[in-house]
Amino acid sequence: MNQTSEQVLEQVSRLVAGVLQKDSVHLQQDTRADQVEDWDSLNHIEIVVAIEKHFKIRFNFAELQKFKNVGEMCDNIVAKLVQA
Amino acid sequence: MMLFNELKGNLRKDFSEFQVKRIALLGDSATQFLAKAIKAYGYEAQINFELFEADFDQFDRQILDANSELYHFAPEFVALYPCVEKLWNRFTVTSHEQRSTFSDLIISEIHNWWQALANHSRARVIHFNFVECSDPVFGHFSTRTPVAFASQVKRINFELMNLAQQHKHVFIADLAGLAGQVGYAHAHDPRLYLTSKVAFALDFLPHVAKAVSDIVRAVRGNVRKCVVLDLDNTLWGGVIGDDGIENLQIGELGLGHAFDSLQRWVKELKNRGIILAVCSKNEEDTAKQPFLEHPDMILRLEDIAVFIANWDNKAENIKRVQQTLNIGLDSIVFLDDNPFERNLVRQLLPAVCVPELPDDPSLFVPYLVSLNLFETASFSEEDLQRTRQYHDEARRVEAQKSFPSVDDYLKSLAMVSQVRAFDEFSVPRVAQLTQRSNQFNLRTVRYTEPDIERIRGSDRFITLSFDLKDKFGDHGLIGVVILEKTDARTAFIDTWIMSCRVLKRGMEEFIVNQMALHARAGGLHRLVGEYLPTAKNKMVKDLYLQMGFAPNNGTWELAVASHSELKSFISAV
Numbered sequence: 001m002n003q004t005s006e007q008v009l010e011q012v013s014r015l016v017a018g019v020l021q022k023d024s025v026h027l028q029q030d031t032r033a034d035q036v037e038d039w040d041s042l043n044h045i046e047i048v049v050a051i052e053k054h055f056k057i058r059f060n061f062a063e064l065q066k067f068k069n070v071g072e073m074c075d076n077i078v079a080k081l082v083q084a
Numbered sequence: 085m086m087l088f089n090e091l092k093g094n095l096r097k098d099f100s101e102f103q104v105k106r107i108a109l110l111g112d113s114a115t116q117f118l119a120k121a122i123k124a125y126g127y128e129a130q131i132n133f134e135l136f137e138a139d140f141d142q143f144d145r146q147i148l149d150a151n152s153e154l155y156h157f158a159p160e161f162v163a164l165y166p167c168v169e170k171l172w173n174r175f176t177v178t179s180h181e182q183r184s185t186f187s188d189l190i191i192s193e194i195h196n197w198w199q200a201l202a203n204h205s206r207a208r209v210i211h212f213n214f215v216e217c218s219d220p221v222f223g224h225f226s227t228r229t230p231v232a233f234a235s236q237v238k239r240i241n242f243e244l245m246n247l248a249q250q251h252k253h254v255f256i257a258d259l260a261g262l263a264g265q266v267g268y269a270h271a272h273d274p275r276l277y278l279t280s281k282v283a284f285a286l287d288f289l290p291h292v293a294k295a296v297s298d299i300v301r302a303v304r305g306n307v308r309k310c311v312v313l314d315l316d317n318t319l320w321g322g323v324i325g326d327d328g329i330e331n332l333q334i335g336e337l338g339l340g341h342a343f344d345s346l347q348r349w350v351k352e353l354k355n356r357g358i359i360l361a362v363c364s365k366n367e368e369d370t371a372k373q374p375f376l377e378h379p380d381m382i383l384r385l386e387d388i389a390v391f392i393a394n395w396d397n398k399a400e401n402i403k404r405v406q407q408t409l410n411i412g413l414d415s416i417v418f419l420d421d422n423p424f425e426r427n428l429v430r431q432l433l434p435a436v437c438v439p440e441l442p443d444d445p446s447l448f449v450p451y452l453v454s455l456n457l458f459e460t461a462s463f464s465e466e467d468l469q470r471t472r473q474y475h476d477e478a479r480r481v482e483a484q485k486s487f488p489s490v491d492d493y494l495k496s497l498a499m500v501s502q503v504r505a506f507d508e509f510s511v512p513r514v515a516q517l518t519q520r521s522n523q524f525n526l527r528t529v530r531y532t533e534p535d536i537e538r539i540r541g542s543d544r545f546i547t548l549s550f551d552l553k554d555k556f557g558d559h560g561l562i563g564v565v566i567l568e569k570t571d572a573r574t575a576f577i578d579t580w581i582m583s584c585r586v587l588k589r590g591m592e593e594f595i596v597n598q599m600a601l602h603a604r605a606g607g608l609h610r611l612v613g614e615y616l617p618t619a620k621n622k623m624v625k626d627l628y629l630q631m632g633f634a635p636n637n638g639t640w641e642l643a644v645a646s647h648s649e650l651k652s653f654i655s656a657v
Contacts, residue, residue, distance in 0.1 A: 019089070021096070042116055045276055049286050050089060061275050 003081055008074045015054055019046045029071030055081060088286040092120065094127035102132040105300055108159040112141040113167045113283035118292060125293035129301055147197045150204045162201055163296060165212040167283040168237060175233050184230035187239035191247065198251050202534065209254040210299050213241045215263040215271060252533035257295045265454065266291065302461040305519045305530065308437065309411050311353060312402055314420035315364040315371055319347060321445065325370050335380030342445035347382035349449050354387050357467025358458060359474060361390040361405045368393040389474040398425050399432035409474065410584040412522060412620065417457055462516040466560045476557035477585065494590060494653040497554040501654050503598050506540045506547040513561045514549055517581050522620040524582040526613065544569055546602050550595060552586055562586050563595055573609040593650035596631045600644045613640040
């Protein structure tokens, strides 16, 4: 079943909270990594790997470089899930 | 193996009960994740790692400068991880003429590091060898030309092995082997390397961290010494009591080859010096029959040092094995296909290592091999003799029953002991004993081979090694004493270790007599002994008292002039 960007956002929030070892993290479509406490470049790697595992997808190198905010990433995930 | 994300959960747990080990990590990639993984894996290995992480690519500056932060940190271990990805970059800017000797250049740099580390610290080095992969440009032809990168990497790894044999403080972590197990695609994620210079894929990190922990544990003396084996459906397919010997699945029958491969592996462990014991719910005669009569059995009865077949619970029987062999429960591995038995042993004897054997017997060996249960920090000729020594011991116990008194029995053994200063032949075994002995060990000071060499060459020390032979066989080198001349009158017993195999033979008394003799010969007046308690050496708590030493402010003294020889039936040769 196709997932909406909202549903994906909710799961991404949980995955981010998991990596950052917080009870919960409230992400919006326009949230940027630098606005979230502890979301540094190293944690970013873990977050990406956790998302890839969870959705069974893979971001390519270019995609990793270009996401400006959480929403762009979620849209990309949604698109990948449709193709799958 | 755990995933990195699961492993990371350990970081929130309490490490305070574990022994602290100071480890420095140097790499030419981003090592933050590796550092995290090492710290977190320490929880699995019961080690509280204190980490020093050098800045990126600081090998020369930290290692060659005796005043560097590295040496100020006073590490017990230094992990060196130059990554193959960086090596490749360097190779590509090497001139064509120098490519065929690229390995010499790298080896000489590494050799230089190892020597500097030995000069400036007592730390053990854990050096990661290079991940090997198919050649990026020559393909298979790389095996035929020395100017190919893959060929140079293999040469470097080969030379590292040779070099490590001459540097006893260095242990190679076989990254090439580990990456071979999981595959390069799982060991390295190019995106992580290109964005952040992280050279390991995240889920490969637990494997690498385990390698570090395994080596540290082995150096610390936490080694596994014995495998306790179940029989039915573990060592062979089927149930001997029900199916009969002719229907056992071993060799060509049924799943037989899966059990062959377990037996072949276990036999190799035995040949390496791991003791084998059997613990089976069976009648003894029935259980022994295949070992004696089945033509396809790889393990034979003489391979098994302790054979227990009865209907008691397995935890009781494992305790019997442990007492017979006089080893720690934490040095025992228990293999059983039955989850009930495994859980019972885990519950009652938590120190015993109980691998969760897969249901499919064809996976037994690959799974067990992946756990790397038998890491060691040394290997000597003595290891090869071990099973025979336990058989000799069983005959001694039998013989003892026919003598009216213990003294009569001891006399009948015709025991002789060779007492010698450490020499080049005994150094490896002496170091091994200091690393491995936990029970009969008065101060539990661990020494490496270079340490022992240093002590052997110093006037400050009197060194004594003891072997023991009797009419049943040769125990090999079983006692080590290091006396330090702390002042003109005093020999301080820095180290006194004995193998538990030779307890209650009068060896303790013999060693005291010899210490007194050598102290006197060195013009010294008194022996001073000290007992430093650990979790495992309670058996020697009162040893100095029993040996006639007098208490003095927490230490023990023996005046060698007035010392009258303690009773012993061992003659010195």
